[in-house]
Amino acid sequence: MGLNIGGVVEKVNGHELSYSTFVEKYLSKNEPVVITGFMDDWRACRDWVFDDGRPNLQFISSNFGDSKVQVADCGSREFTEQKRFEMSVSEFIDQWLEFSLLEHGNHPPSKLKGKTLLYLKDWHFVKEYPEYTAYTTPLFFLDDWLNLYLDHYHMHEDPDTNQKRDDLRCSDYRFVYMGAKGTWTPFHADVFRSYSWSANVCGKKQWYFLSPGQRHLVFDRNMKSSVYDIFEEVSETIFPNFKKTIWLECTQDQNEIIFVPSGWFHQVHNLEDTISINHNWFNAYNLSWVWDLLLGDYKEATEYIEDVKDICDDFEGLCQRNLAANTGMNFYDFFNFMVRFSFANILQLCHLAGSSAFAKWRSSCKAQHFIFNLESTKDIAIKMKFTCLSEIHNFSLDFRSILEEPAFLELCFQLERTGAFIHDQHAPIDNTKKYSMDDLVDLGFCNLFSTVVCNPEDLVILIDRTLQNLIILPWERSRMAGVNEIEFPASL
Template sequence: MGLNIKGSIEKVNGKEMSYSNFVENYLSKNQPVVISGLMKDWRACKDWVYDDGTPNLQFISSNFGNSKVQVADCGSREFTDQKRLNMSVAEFIDQWVELSSVEHGNSLTDECKGKTLLYLKDWHFVKEFPEYTAYTTPLYFRDDWLNMYLDHYHMHEDPDTDKKRDDVSCSDYRFVYMGAKGTWTPFHADVFRSYSWSANVCGKKRWHFLSPEQRHLVFDRNMKNSVYDIFEEVNDTTFPNFKKTTWLECTQDQNEIIFVPSGWYHQVYNLEDTISINHNWFNAYNVSWVWDLLLKDYKEAAEYIDDIKDICDDFEGLCQRNLAANTGMNFYDFFNFMVRFSFANVLQLCHLARSSVFDKWCSSSKAQHLIFNLESAKDIAIKMKNTCLSENHNISVDFRSVLEEPAFLELCLQLEKTYAFIHDQCTLINDKEKISMGDLVDTGFCKFVSTVVCNPEDLVILVDDILQDLRISPLKKGQNG
């Protein structure tokens, strides 16, 4: 049975679209789009591609071949994903070149069956090679709370283990993907229910999208497991509602970037030898999706071990450890993230007030952006109230102590540069005038220096107080930008 294709993804010229247009039409509406015209000056598009559009594998192997990566075997399933292998980039490329001499059939299905098609995924290229600027993140995707935070903090720290973290493989969600014609990614929704963007440096991809509203149609009767491959024969007994699905289809060409919104399930095939650059990210517009996923995964983790609840000394702690292992963060990680990011936005507002030369600074696009961020943080904190976060007395995030963290000040500087770029500000903060505690004091908000956030209610109060003192009215969703 073939898929019921309802339509295709809109394609737009990035040179003709403003940031506010992108926010209004795609980000706030959680709608996919393909954007062209943004990759012309990328170094990767020159170094990694021959003039005929094929990948320059020799250059990549010569310059980055020693990097250790994970490679998916497209013909082998392991649980809900493809089997992963560890090898160097050079070894992967050697196998790719060897396979390229083998003539494949015409059908994608034929190519994927019986062949050892390897697909390099999740290569943390930016972290490994920071001096090699392969690309510049497009304007529309710069408001990336996830990677900004992970540039300075770990999302999860396990105090019960002395195992040294791998700073490359654990600290960002910026990836390079490389695969021969016929490699593919099984049906899935992205990590944390984040947004993602994927840029084709070379090659061509075929995407099939399912909207979040139809998510329930692709799961089994218990809503535990989803379809693995939408082009295999889907068992009606196991997945009784799959035949009701309707799909969007898209062919992404070289030098095109696709925006994948939160919660959109998708399956992707490489129609040609392909190299792509991908980011997962979230911000004020979709951070609620992250919390909703955490809450769902937490309930599943607690249900899974419910039979030992009465004999477990720290059942809640065990649930949170399992949640972090399965999802990548737990409630405490996410709460600390939200508090630090809220502090950073408060400091940004105070710095803006301090440096502004006009009275109506609150009406600027940058100020409106920061206010919207804080309102979103408040909304999430309200959702957190009825969880263990409200009862746990070991949480204590001290504003004064955070302000003294070098990592936090670097995060603030990165946030300032990001929003200056987005909103085309005339001046940038230089390293000598980094945002600091003085911004709070000079703008009359020194009382917030002593703020200690111990639970979601404290975060709600902080946001309300700062906006009230600045005499700022709450924004409606989509009002900023």
């Protein structure tokens, strides 16, 4: 039985779409879209592709062939994914070219026996080759908290779950994919239920999308396992509701970028030899998707080892370690991430308020952007209050100590840079010193230094009071009254 195709993904010219319109129509509504016009000046589109559109595999092998990468065997399943193994880029390309020669030559079937289609996935190209600017992230996808954070911090602070600093497998979520015609990715939803964008440097892909509201239709009766391949014979006994699904499809051509929203399951097939660049990312618009996934996976992890609860000295710690191992982060990692981003967004608002002579700063696009970031973070922190995080022990992040971290100062500047590109269409002056304690004292925000966050309730109070003091109280009235400091919550 074939798929019930209910529509196609919309295609738009990126140069005819503003950032605010993209947010309104696609990001905030969590709808997929294909965008054209953003790849014309990419170096990858010149170096990695011949004039006739074929991938220049020799160039890639000669310049980046020593890299060790993950390769999927498209003909072999391992649990819910394709079987993977590691090889060098040059070895992968050699096998690709060998298979292509055998497939298109006059060779007997016995020659192809044992040969399989291999798909290079999750190559951390940007981290490995930072001096080679293969592409620039399109404006619509710049507000990327996940990769911005991982450029400066580990996601896992717990030494039991922390990877080594030089372990590229956990360093970022910016990837290069390469595969011959016929390679494919099984049915799945993206890591962390993040957004993703995928740009075809060359080749053509066929996408099949299932909206989040139909998720229950592709799982078994216990909601534990989902369909692996939507084109194989799907068992009606195991997946009785699969036949009710309604799909969107999309053919993505060379130099087109597809935006994949949170929670949309999809299966992808390469119709031609293809190279793509892919990012997973999240920000204030889809934080709730990330938290909902963590909470659901936590409940599963807890239920799975419930029988050892009475004999385990640190059952909660064991659950969190398992969650980090299976999902990629745990409650503590995510809360740490949220607190640092809250501090960084508060600093952005402080500088906007302190450097503006008029009340209109509050209605500027940049101010509204950072306010929305804080309000979204607060919404998640409220949900976190009803978990084990409400009783965190030995956890605290204080503003003064965070300000002394070079990584945090760089994070703040990159967040400012993102806001400037999105709303002002230019980069700010590179000056991390503006986030120093002396600078904040000059702006009248020294009360922030005594702020300490120990749990989600503290974070909610901090954000509420910050927005109240910065947004509701007139800045001009404080100046006219000779007030030198804005009141912020002290140690919470």
